[in-house]
Amino acid sequence: MTAPAIDVRDLHVHLGASHVLRGVDLRVDHGEVVALLGANGSGKSTLVRTVVGVLEPTRGEVDLLGHRLGDDVPWQRVGYVPQRVSAAAGVPSTAAEVVASGLLHGRRLALPRGWRRLAREALEQVGLADRAGQATGQLSGGQQQRVLIARALVRKPELLVLDEPVAGVDRPSQEAFAATMARLVDDGLTVLVVLHELGELAGLISRAVVLRHGQVVHDGAPPRPHAEHGSREHEHVHPHTSEVPVVGAHDVGLSDGPLLTGEQEARP
Numbered sequence: 271m272t273a274p275a276i277d278v279r280d281l282h283v284h285l286g287a288s289h290v291l292r293g294v295d296l297r298v299d300h301g302e303v304v305a306l307l308g309a310n311g312s313g314k315s316t317l318v319r320t321v322v323g324v325l326e327p328t329r330g331e332v333d334l335l336g337h338r339l340g341d342d343v344p345w346q347r348v349g350y351v352p353q354r355v356s357a358a359a360g361v362p363s364t365a366a367e368v369v370a371s372g373l374l375h376g377r378r379l380a381l382p383r384g385w386r387r388l389a390r391e392a393l394e395q396v397g398l399a400d401r402a403g404q405a406t407g408q409l410s411g412g413q414q415q416r417v418l419i420a421r422a423l424v425r426k427p428e429l430l431v432l433d434e435p436v437a438g439v440d441r442p443s444q445e446a447f448a449a450t451m452a453r454l455v456d457d458g459l460t461v462l463v464v465l466h467e468l469g470e471l472a473g474l475i476s477r478a479v480v481l482r483h484g485q486v487v488h489d490g491a492p493p494r495p496h497a498e499h500g501s502r503e504h505e506h507v508h509p510h511t512s513e514v515p516v517v518g519a520h521d522v523g524l525s526d527g528p529l530l531t532g533e534q535e536a537r538p
């Protein structure tokens with residue numbers, strides 16, 4: 271039997287004095303596209319950052335592609351798009367150079383032959399081929415986000431972990447991104463993606479996991495369109511229920527409005 275792509279068991283993470291993740295179990299099998307949902311502060315970023323080895327678990331276990339988190343993980347097969355940070359960060363690198371940095375890993379400190387072509391192909395996948403030579407600092411926030419997505423794609427990962435990849439990205443670019451993802455998922459890519467709204471990716475999501483106060487409160491069917499509010503404008507999901515979350519801004523008894531966007535969790 272093949273090991274799951276991601277296998278998280280009884281994961282606890284403390285950040286400073288906060289007990290942020292409180293016994294999370296999460297399994298993602300090969301070929302699945304799992305959305306990680308929850309209000310602001312529920313622990314989504316902490317979970318994905320721990321899964322990709324950026325943060326240390328306080329307790330519990332994380333296996334990635336069949337290997338316990340650490341040097342044994344074949345990191346070159348894993349792509350990670352962090353929550354929106356500037357791809358520029360004061361460094362005057364071109365888009366192609368930032369993307370090519372995604373080819374660096376472990377023991378290889380030099381870029382492989384043909385890196386420019388690989389970087390250009392990855393930029394093409396996010397609709398930015400014409401910006402390859404441009405300094406990232408001159409790109410818009412949404413374009414910088416797409417450069418970071420290309421940086422994750424350039425290594426042709428089999429597991430892709432994304433933290434709000436389309437936040438601040440305009441609708442046409444979201445559509446282009448969803449189309450690229452659909453192709454990659456067709457080819458067998460496994461995805462764990464933090465989202466505030468399912469948006470253009472809705473059709474790709476095979477399962478949704480909802481966090482609340484650092485615990486999983488739903489693991490199953492993704493949010494479904496609400497009969498009356500299934501339009502794009504109402505695509506908000508409601509994590510404050512252990513029932514299947516519903517897409518729609520006015521679910522009876524759950525909330526007065528969209529709960530994922532802009533809502534901050536209060537500690538219990």
Ligand SMILES: Nc1ncnc2c1ncn2[C@@H]1O[C@H](COP(=O)(O)OP(=O)(O)OP(=O)(O)O)[C@@H](O)[C@H]1O
Nearest residue numbers: 285286288290308309310311312313314315316317
């Ligand atoms: N370095 C830190 N030290 C202490 N607490 C932290 C630290 N980083 C995050 N936290 C807290 O951990 C909790 C979870 O944060 P996290 O970023 O994982 O939530 P999130 O669900 O990803 O939120 P968002 O939707 O806003 O991105 C929050 O209460 C946050 O304030």
